[in-house]
Amino acid sequence: MASEQDTECNVHKAIMGAPITAPEYQGSPLVLAEEPAVKPARKKVVTRTVSVRPFEPEAISGHLDERIFLYQKRRIFMIELKNIDVTFQNKTQTVQAVKDVSLVVDQGDIYGIVGYSGAGKSTLVRTINLLQRPTSGEVIVHGQRLVDLPPKELRASRKKIGMIFQHFNLMRSRTVAGNVAYPLRKSGLTKQEINQKVDELLELVGLADKKNTFPSQLSGGQKQRVAIARALANDPEVLLCDEATSALDPKTTNSILELLKDLNKKLNLTIVIITHEMQVVKEICNKVAVMENGEVVEKGDLVSIFTAPKNQLTKEFINTATHIDQALDKLAKHPTLLQLSKNDVLANITYVGESTSSPLIATLYAQFGVVTNILYGNVEILQETPIGNLIVVLSGEPAQREKAIAYLESNDVTVKLLDHNQKVVAFNKEKVV
Amino acid sequence: MNQFLQTYLPNVWEIQDEVIASVFETLYMVAVTAGIAGVLGILLGVVLVVTGPGGILEQPKLYDVLDNAVNVFRSVPFIIMLALIAPITRLIVGTSIGTSAAIVPLVVGTVPFYSRQIQNALLEVDHGVIEAAEAMGSSPLEIIFRVYLKEGLPSIIRVSSVTIINLIGLTAMAGAIGGGGLGNLAIARGYNRFQTDVTLVATGAILVIVFISQTIGNYLVKKTSH
Numbered sequence: 151m152a153s154e155q156d157t158e159c160n161v162h163k164a165i166m167g168a169p170i171t172a173p174e175y176q177g178s179p180l181v182l183a184e185e186p187a188v189k190p191a192r193k194k195v196v197t198r199t200v201s202v203r204p205f206e207p208e209a210i211s212g213h214l215d216e217r218i219f220l221y222q223k224r225r226i227f228m229i230e231l232k233n234i235d236v237t238f239q240n241k242t243q244t245v246q247a248v249k250d251v252s253l254v255v256d257q258g259d260i261y262g263i264v265g266y267s268g269a270g271k272s273t274l275v276r277t278i279n280l281l282q283r284p285t286s287g288e289v290i291v292h293g294q295r296l297v298d299l300p301p302k303e304l305r306a307s308r309k310k311i312g313m314i315f316q317h318f319n320l321m322r323s324r325t326v327a328g329n330v331a332y333p334l335r336k337s338g339l340t341k342q343e344i345n346q347k348v349d350e351l352l353e354l355v356g357l358a359d360k361k362n363t364f365p366s367q368l369s370g371g372q373k374q375r376v377a378i379a380r381a382l383a384n385d386p387e388v389l390l391c392d393e394a395t396s397a398l399d400p401k402t403t404n405s406i407l408e409l410l411k412d413l414n415k416k417l418n419l420t421i422v423i424i425t426h427e428m429q430v431v432k433e434i435c436n437k438v439a440v441m442e443n444g445e446v447v448e449k450g451d452l453v454s455i456f457t458a459p460k461n462q463l464t465k466e467f468i469n470t471a472t473h474i475d476q477a478l479d480k481l482a483k484h485p486t487l488l489q490l491s492k493n494d495v496l497a498n499i500t501y502v503g504e505s506t507s508s509p510l511i512a513t514l515y516a517q518f519g520v521v522t523n524i525l526y527g528n529v530e531i532l533q534e535t536p537i538g539n540l541i542v543v544l545s546g547e548p549a550q551r552e553k554a555i556a557y558l559e560s561n562d563v564t565v566k567l568l569d570h571n572q573k574v575v576a577f578n579k580e581k582v583v
Numbered sequence: 584m585n586q587f588l589q590t591y592l593p594n595v596w597e598i599q600d601e602v603i604a605s606v607f608e609t610l611y612m613v614a615v616t617a618g619i620a621g622v623l624g625i626l627l628g629v630v631l632v633v634t635g636p637g638g639i640l641e642q643p644k645l646y647d648v649l650d651n652a653v654n655v656f657r658s659v660p661f662i663i664m665l666a667l668i669a670p671i672t673r674l675i676v677g678t679s680i681g682t683s684a685a686i687v688p689l690v691v692g693t694v695p696f697y698s699r700q701i702q703n704a705l706l707e708v709d710h711g712v713i714e715a716a717e718a719m720g721s722s723p724l725e726i727i728f729r730v731y732l733k734e735g736l737p738s739i740i741r742v743s744s745v746t747i748i749n750l751i752g753l754t755a756m757a758g759a760i761g762g763g764g765l766g767n768l769a770i771a772r773g774y775n776r777f778q779t780d781v782t783l784v785a786t787g788a789i790l791v792i793v794f795i796s797q798t799i800g801n802y803l804v805k806k807t808s809h
Contacts, residue, residue: 281714281718301722302722305720305721308717308718308719309719309720311718313718317709319709319711319712319715320712320715321734323734332716332719333719380719381719390718
């Protein structure tokens with residue numbers, strides 16, 4: 151896992167053109183040198199915060215081993231959540247919204263957190279900027295242990311963590327420019343500089359012409375763009391998106407996702423996206439975590455989650471995005487599409503990457519005499535990796551079929567025979583027999 | 584015109600200077616009370632909002648005390664409040680009779696009502712916006728001044744004009760026990776001496792003041808809403 155992350159991270163940096171190399175972290179050895187080599191009372195050190203200035207590499211806190219570890223890795227994770235628990239308590243009941251969640255988000259990641267409503271994903275993302283204080287656990291953003299920070303420093307850190315919301319949360323009493331300028335007060339910029347910065351930000355999100363309108367005159371997508379501009383005002387390194395596209399129509403959703411993808415590349419912005427739509431994750435994320443009942447049930451990079459989901463819920467989510475379930479439903483409703491005979495089997499074929507290019511289906515017929523009838527097909531390009539998903543009927547002698555399947559599997563194609571108890575087949579069997 | 588007044592409003596004509604003075608007394612009481620109670624009421628209202636449940640500086644104990652105090656003071660009928668706090672008035676102003684003396688009970692009667700109105704007005708501000716401000720690193724004071732009071736401005740103006748109209752009603756009552764103003768005129772002159780025309784004119788004057796306040800309020804609400 152770690153090595154995978156490493157290579158991925160390098161790939162990112164190559165793309166972003168901003169490789170993090172040792173010289174950038176020159177400060178760290180100094181900090182290390184200040185500490186005595188042996189710390190007898192470790193526990194005390196853990197709770198101590200060393201925060202010189204927010205978001206500087208020197209600000210790594212924690213005990214010595216951890217710092218050495220981080221230094222050796224030559225990079226700091228952008229966001230680290232360790233064993234986060236959030237428990238809500240009122241007079242009558244206790245709700246554990248987040249249970250022992252640990253996550254690592256790298257610089258430049260677009261990290262998706264999916265789950266149904268009530269899974270605790272919003273609560274989890276709110277712990278990243280401490281809008282929600284975790285009951286226990288650690289939140290480390292760019293090496294800073296946020297939970298330990300005094301209010302003033304926490305506010306300074308929050309300025310470096312942008313956040314956008316499902317309902318935009320713009321201020322009605324301020325114009326678009328006023329909203330974007332809101333977080334820039336006391337930032338040390340002059341009025342003129344603020345004005346210029348606002349112009350740049352609005353240009354960036356494509357709303358330069360709406361500067362002096364009020365939010366009530368904007369469409370949902372435009373409001374979210376203003377919210378994004380506002381969230382970026384203090385040049386944050388992280389952008390948290392809490393269901394940011396859930397109130398938008400599909401077309402607007404796509405344009406907002408495009409914008410986020412663009413910002414990720416242009417500004418090397420790390421993005422955490424909370425959503426209930428796998429479609430969104432598929433569109434822009436490079437890593438994904440699936441949440442259920444407050445727990446992360448599966449996490450990993452997008453392609454491996456998509457191609458080899460282990461958890462039932464993950465599979466469900468992926469099926470909603472690839473439409474395989476819908477396709478099967480449709481097939482069930484239109485039995486004429488399926489005229490299965492004794493020698494036919496219904497199968498779901500999935501393949502990743504290179505196997506797409508060789509003419510497998512032609513080979514099946516030429517070598518094994520197995521005829522393939524494609525009922526449904528879906529090819530996705532995720533992170534530049536094509537992923538195919540087909541529903542086919544394989545017809546041929548059982549022995550030949552076995553060989554054909556073995557051949558496919560030897561070519562890194564996953565073949566899953568669809569359950570014969572399924573409505574689709576059961577219905578047709580009656581008809582055939 | 585004079586002929587008309589003399590014929591139909593003979594008593595008013597006789598005491599026309601007193602009528603005009605009463606109008607100014609009422610305006611004086613309303614203006615001074617609105618100034619003092621306005622500041623205190625907004626302060627108390629803001630404290631109620633930020634210390635209340637889910638507020639940015641949640642303080643359940645302080646909130647409970649203030650919340651109950653507001654309820655108690657609001658429950659005392661104003662005419663009784665006038666009598667109740669007369670000793671305090673004497674302590675502050677030196678006398679319990681007269682226009683200036685009326686201001687003390689007027690403030691005490693207005694602040695709880697106004698602070699509750701302000702509290703409700705500020706609670707109308709979308710909680711998401713407050714959360715967004717917190718996420719942007721705003722301090723509690725910034726959130727109060729740059730979000731609550733700014734976003735809530737139309738509602739604040741609306742409840743303020745309601746409160747001023749309410750206050751005009753209270754000045755009439757304060758007038759009845761020696762505070763002067765149009766209330767005093769209507770009761771002491773008009774009612775007690777059977778000079779119905781005086782009562783009518785006093786009522787008319789009060790109505791005009793109410794309508795003007797209402798109109799200004801509506802105009803400002805419209806101007807600040809986006």
